[in-house]
Amino acid sequence: MLIKRPADIKSSEITDKELYLNRRRFIQGASLGAAGLAAGLLAPGLLGPAGMAWGATKLDNVAKGKFATDEPWTPLKDITSYNNFYEFGTDKGDPKRHSGSLKTRPWTVxxxxxxxxxxxxxxxxxxxxxxxxxxxxxxxxxAWSMVIPWIGFELSHLIKAVEPTANAKYIQFVTLLDPEQMPGQRREILDWPYVEGLRMDEAMNPLTIMGVGLYGEVMPNQNGAPIRLVVPWKYGFKSAKSIVKIRFVEQEPPTSWNLAAPNEYGFYSNVNPTVNHPRWSQASERRIGDFFRRKTLMFNGYEEQVASLYKGMDLKKLY
Amino acid sequence: MKASTWGKPFTWFKAFAFAASLIPAARLVVGLFTGGLGANPVEFITHTTGTFALVFLMLTLAVTPLRRLTGYASLIRLRRMLGLFAFFYTCLHLSTFVVLDHFFDPAAILQDVFKRPYITAGSVGFLLMVPLALTSTAGWIRRLGGRRWQQLHRLVYFSAAAGVVHFLWLVKADLREPLIFAGVLALLLGYRLAVWRNAPWGKKRAARSGVSP
Known part of the structure; x- marks a missing residue:
């Protein structure tokens, strides 16, 4: 297994995008040929081209953003084949396997x-x-983590465009509800549609973005296409995917995981190594691709940008 | 395992079962070298070995009911092997936790064992299996005597229950898989309860407590 050194070379410099796309096309072609032979031996879905329809649409006019970490990027293959998106199933391979049915055009928010x-x-x-x-x-x-080169715009731009009233204290985000396209919604694992929320100052923070792509291209279906929230100092589930509705409200809005298990998932759900999940420790994490666990950082390492939002709050109670 | 304890027509079937029981472990080894374990190999190994530990516990517990229901008495000769495979996959599961997940960090491991109920349950399940694996030899059956040996080995019921609880307590929202194991275990233990109640001593006891059999 690999033990990574700190990045002295940007991973974007290691493999040219055109090269790895070509390589991937080659591997796909080769594996299609091998699939017939291997089908009896390998788990289904291992070689399946499903979910790989993505890969062609590059996003233009993308500026280099602020706050970039210089840690090595998690490989695209891992970002797109290992994640939670319960709308497509509860296994972390399910989003890739089952998100081919998601239609991202036409799409409105x-x-x-x-x-x-x-x-x-x-x-x-x-x-x-x-x-x-x-x-x-x-x-x-x-307790696993990745480094992801998102593409998106600051949520604050959208907020300013719609001019919130003085009553707007929180924002609720609603994911698409359509069991036809999202087979995971055919089972009552969570109370669908998935809902998430932020306090207004959290939503206005420059770190908070609406993600529309990653690795230079449009958002893969399995990662929350065509538009999702990205709030890097909170646990991943706060960043709602495939959003169809944004609602400005006065009261703290309900959120899906909090409804499912209020003692385990709070409204804030800031990354916090000192507040454990009731059933497991949050003190450390495994970065995908690493062998050794690493210490989890307060606010996921974004303390400088967001600590002031929570001044005077007891984060052990308001977890 | 001595060849002499194998019934002759059964020999090939048992050898086949032995080889089949090794497939999950073999696939992990192959996957480890070919990169086929996905983005989070440690998690994949943990889940696979844990699942098969439970599968083999259930298979072990299925031997007696199957033997009685089918009348195929030779099945009993698979039981020790299946039980030892349950122990084998449990040991792999535990070493994944100790070595790959925590890399021998005793503080983190002890904290997990005592503060995380699902890990406590899993540890109990493992500890209950240790004396059973140790006394699985013919020599130990003789030394303990059949009856005492059998009583000791009823610990497997509690070990399996601890294993299922361990699984139930660790999932986030989708209880389907652990509930399947819970259902199978309930059937296997329920069968024993039914047999016990219909046995002469069971009837007597049920009659005394005023419960109709």
């Missing part, structure tokens, strides 16, 4: 509630927002 200018955005309009590449750490509540 409805903005409503405590705003002066409620309106429905077409996804094409949102893609014209000032896009930036943000290389963020992602820490899952299950």
């Amino acid at each position: 409805e903005v409503e509630g405590e705003v002066h200018k409620p309106r429905t955005f077409d996804i094409e309009e949102l893609l014209k927002m000032p896009l930036e590449e943000r290389v963020y750490r992602l820490r899952c509540v299950e």
Whole structure:
């Protein structure tokens, strides 16, 4: 197994994108040929080209963003084959396996509630927002982590466009509800649709982005296409995927995991190594690709940017 | 295992079962060298060895009911082997936790064992298996005497229950898999309870407590 050295070479410099895409096409072609032979020996889905329809659409006019970590990027293959997106199943391979059925066009995001200018955005309009590449750490509540080069725009741009009223204290995010496209919703694992929320100041923080892509390309279905939230100092489940509705509200909105297990998942769910999950420790994490666990950082290493948001709050109670 | 204890027509079947029981472990070894264990190999190994520890516990517990229901008495000769495979996969599961997950960090391991109920349950399940594996030889059956040996080996019921609880307590929201194991275990233990109640001593006891058999 690999033991990684700190990055002295940017991983983007190691493999040219055109090269690895070509390589991937070659491997796909080769594995299709081998699939017939291997089908009897290998677990189903291991070689399946399903979910690989993505790979062609590059995003243009993307600026280099702020706050980039210089840690090595998690390989694209791992980002797109290992994640939680319960709308497609509870196994971490399910999102890739089952998200081919998600239709991301046409797609609209409805903005409503405590705003002066409620309106429905077409996804094409949102893609014209000032896009930036943000290389963020992602820490899952299950104690694994990745480094992901997201592409997105600051949520604050969208917020300013709809002019929140003085009553707008929180924002709720709603994921698509459609069991036809999202087979995981056919079982009552969570109370669908998936809902998440942020306090207004958290939503306005420059770290908070609406993600529309990664690794230079449009968002793969399995990672929350076509548009998702990315809040890097909170556990991954706070970053709602495949969003269709954004609602400005006065009261703290309900959130899916909090509804499912209130003693385990709080509204804030900030990455915090000193507050353990009731059933497992949050003190350390395994970075995907690493052998050794590493210490989890307060606010996932974004203390400088966000600690002030929680001044005076007891984060042991408001976990 | 001595060849002389194998019934002759059964020999090939048992050898086949032995080889089949090694497949999950072999696939992990192959996957480890070919990169086929996914993005999080440690988690994959943990889940696979844990699942097969439970599978082999259930198979071990299925031997007696199957033997009685099918009348195929030779099945009993698979039981020790299946039980030892349950122990084998449990040991792999535990060493994955100690070596690959925590890399011998005693503080972290002890904290997990005593503070995380699902790990406590798993540890109990493992500890209950140790005396059973140690006394699985013909020599130990003789030394303890059949009856006492059998009583000792009823610990496997509690070990399996601890294993299922361990699984139930660690999942986040999707209880399907652990509930399947819980259902199978309930059937296997329920069968024994039914047999026990219909046995002469069971009837007597049930009659005394005023419960109709």
